[in-house]
Amino acid sequence: MGKYIRKRLLQTIPIVFGITILTYFIMKLAPGGPLANMINPRTSVEAINKAKEALGLDKPILVQYWNWLKELFHLNFGYSTFSGQPVLEMILERLPATLLLTCTAFVISFVIGIPLGVYSATHKYSAGDYGLTIFSFIGISIPSFFFGMGLIYIFAIKLKWFPTSGFGSASFHGTPWQEFCNKLRYLVMPAAAMSLANIATVMRFTRSSMVETLSQDYIRTARAKGLAEKAVIYKHALKNSLIPVITIFGLSIPNLFGGAYITEKVFGWPGMGQLGVDAIGNRDYAVLMGLTLFTAVLVLIGNLVSDILYSFVDPRIRY
Amino acid sequence: MATEIQVKAKRNIFKSDGWKRFSKNKLALIGLIIITLLILMAVFAPLIVKHSPYISLEDADGIVMKNLSPKASGTLLGTDSLGRDIFSRVVYAARVSMSVGVVAVGISTTIGIILGAIAGYFGKWADTIIMRAVDVVYCFPVMFLVIIISTMLKPSIYNIMLVIGLCNWTGTARFVRGEILRVRELEYVQASVSLGAKDGRIIWSHIIPNVMAPIIVEATLQMAHAILTEASLSYLGVGVQMPMASWGNMLMDANNLSTLTLRPWQWVPPGICILLAVLSINFIGDGMRDALDARQKK
Numbered sequence: 001m002g003k004y005i006r007k008r009l010l011q012t013i014p015i016v017f018g019i020t021i022l023t024y025f026i027m028k029l030a031p032g033g034p035l036a037n038m039i040n041p042r043t044s045v046e047a048i049n050k051a052k053e054a055l056g057l058d059k060p061i062l063v064q065y066w067n068w069l070k071e072l073f074h075l076n077f078g079y080s081t082f083s084g085q086p087v088l089e090m091i092l093e094r095l096p097a098t099l100l101l102t103c104t105a106f107v108i109s110f111v112i113g114i115p116l117g118v119y120s121a122t123h124k125y126s127a128g129d130y131g132l133t134i135f136s137f138i139g140i141s142i143p144s145f146f147f148g149m150g151l152i153y154i155f156a157i158k159l160k161w162f163p164t165s166g167f168g169s170a171s172f173h174g175t176p177w178q179e180f181c182n183k184l185r186y187l188v189m190p191a192a193a194m195s196l197a198n199i200a201t202v203m204r205f206t207r208s209s210m211v212e213t214l215s216q217d218y219i220r221t222a223r224a225k226g227l228a229e230k231a232v233i234y235k236h237a238l239k240n241s242l243i244p245v246i247t248i249f250g251l252s253i254p255n256l257f258g259g260a261y262i263t264e265k266v267f268g269w270p271g272m273g274q275l276g277v278d279a280i281g282n283r284d285y286a287v288l289m290g291l292t293l294f295t296a297v298l299v300l301i302g303n304l305v306s307d308i309l310y311s312f313v314d315p316r317i318r319y
Numbered sequence: 320m321a322t323e324i325q326v327k328a329k330r331n332i333f334k335s336d337g338w339k340r341f342s343k344n345k346l347a348l349i350g351l352i353i354i355t356l357l358i359l360m361a362v363f364a365p366l367i368v369k370h371s372p373y374i375s376l377e378d379a380d381g382i383v384m385k386n387l388s389p390k391a392s393g394t395l396l397g398t399d400s401l402g403r404d405i406f407s408r409v410v411y412a413a414r415v416s417m418s419v420g421v422v423a424v425g426i427s428t429t430i431g432i433i434l435g436a437i438a439g440y441f442g443k444w445a446d447t448i449i450m451r452a453v454d455v456v457y458c459f460p461v462m463f464l465v466i467i468i469s470t471m472l473k474p475s476i477y478n479i480m481l482v483i484g485l486c487n488w489t490g491t492a493r494f495v496r497g498e499i500l501r502v503r504e505l506e507y508v509q510a511s512v513s514l515g516a517k518d519g520r521i522i523w524s525h526i527i528p529n530v531m532a533p534i535i536v537e538a539t540l541q542m543a544h545a546i547l548t549e550a551s552l553s554y555l556g557v558g559v560q561m562p563m564a565s566w567g568n569m570l571m572d573a574n575n576l577s578t579l580t581l582r583p584w585q586w587v588p589p590g591i592c593i594l595l596a597v598l599s600i601n602f603i604g605d606g607m608r609d610a611l612d613a614r615q616k617k
Binding site: 030257261266 | 346451452454455456458459460461462463464466467468470471543547550551554555556557567570573574576579580583586590593594597598601602605
């Protein structure tokens with residue numbers, strides 16, 4: 001076990017380097033470079049050269065990369081070219097809101113997706129299974145912004161059940177329970193918009209895995225020895241068919257964070273996605289790169305955790 | 320075996336086993352019909368629409384017909400905030416989505432096949448380097464990469480195609496590599512190796528044709544994804560730019576509370592079009608996968 005984890009950890013080191021290299025060279029693509037917002041037509045050549053020297057831009061590119069990497073290990077993600085704030089500070093400020101949203105969406109997609117998948121698999125080719133299949137296709141095909149706009153139109157504008165957008169006002173005061181309920185009202189629609197595609201994916205994965213498990217010999221044995229169908233499905237089949245579903249943990253992390261851009265824009269949710277959307281508007285490449293690097297590392301950690309989890313649950317894959 | 324299948328396909332595709340299985344799948348057939356209609360709509364756009372998608376309509380008094388409902392404007396789907404005919408824009412936007420889907424997937428599949436084939440066939444250090452590169456690109460949410468690169472480039476429909484294509488090849492590369500590792504050990508490939516065929520010839524004439532079917536399925540599903548990505552980019556404002564119409568930027572245009580509340584004809588039709596296009600391509604891709612996968616026969 002320890003050997004597998006060690007090996008898996010060692011594998012991630014070159015990937016981390018790859019991530020930093022790719023990020024750095026994409027950043028170099030940015031028109032105007034890091035000086036773009038400091039230069040105007042009246043800036044003298046000397047001043048530009050001085051600024052370049054101050055930022056170390058006169059050195060060879062590999063040296064520049066190395067310096068940037070050293071800063072990175074000191075957790076310096078650079079400074080926003082728009083506001084001058086440290087990028088990491090800006091990201092960390094927005095992280096809780098995004099984590100609240102993505103974690104909620106994550107939990108919802110498994111809590112709803114798995115039972116639906118089990119139902120589909122145990123009622124194979126029934127009308128219910130057919131309906132759920134169509135639902136899952138729609139779930140992965142509908143653009144989240146269109147779905148989100150539809151939710152706002154129906155539930156916020158027509159029915160007035162939830163607020164149209166935002167995060168809950170800071171001026172709201174009440175008992176902790178009331179405050180919690182208030183937050184929840186803001187959370188429901190964005191979380192629903194974000195989790196729909198994931199519910200569909202989890203459901204399809206669970207269904208196909210469950211169908212395969214139900215055709216195994218040990219299930220036939222369990223039935224043959226006269227176990228109740230419920231016990232067969234929930235005790236014997238479900239546990240084993242959930243093993244592959246763990247891979248979705250790793251797979252859905254990039255999708256959820258990528259989806260944050262859209263969902264947070266639709267619902268005015270003040271998270272990392274919104275920060276990114278603002279950075280696009282300001283052409284603030286430092287913030288965009290910081291966000292990308294930060295997310296890539298989160299995804300890497302997510303994949304690592306899901307692989308290690310997998311090896312705990314299924315000893316066969318430890319190699 | 321490869322040539323036999325090809326000859327059969329040339330003779331009559333509608334009599335092949337694959338088609339028989341595909342045509343039993345109702346959802347796939349529905350998808351095929353819808354996507355055919357959308358493609359026809361894109362191809363014959365100028366013949367279908369009455370008004371240009373770029374011109375603001377004016378009424379008899381020369382006043383621009385801004386934000387009019389279908390009933391008030393006398394057009395099929397009403398007008399947008401600049402008085403342009405929504406129906407014309409929805410029809411012309413089909414051209415954008417379809418072409419972005421096809422070209423982007425063309426690029427990503429080509430890169431994926433080449434890198435996957437090199438990694439799978441030559442193995443050793445080529446395999447290590449390419450697969451580590453795949454791991455790296457895989458860690459970036461595709462959406463993030465696409466957003467950043469298209470923010471930096473001049474936003475144009477060609478750059479969108481290029482960026483989506485350049486960021487989406489990892490899945491195909493992994494998949495092609497796996498298929499090639501499997502096929503490489505089969506007898507007929509070993510036979511041509513022992514006959515002294517060159518590597519390039521073995522890959523192109525013997526291996527690729529045999530893994531083409533699953534690659535096409537993969538590419539189809541990727542196309543649905545590419546169309547969705549283009550719509551999302553345009554919705555965020557870094558995709559296809561106004562005045563060119565795209566379903567995504569029509570939704571961006573309508574993304575304010577007053578339009579959302581008062582003028583549903585401006586955002587529902589383009590949204591439904593994206594859903595229909597992506598959904599039917601997904602239906603087709605899934606139908607093809609089932610039809611080709613002999614194990615899943617009922």
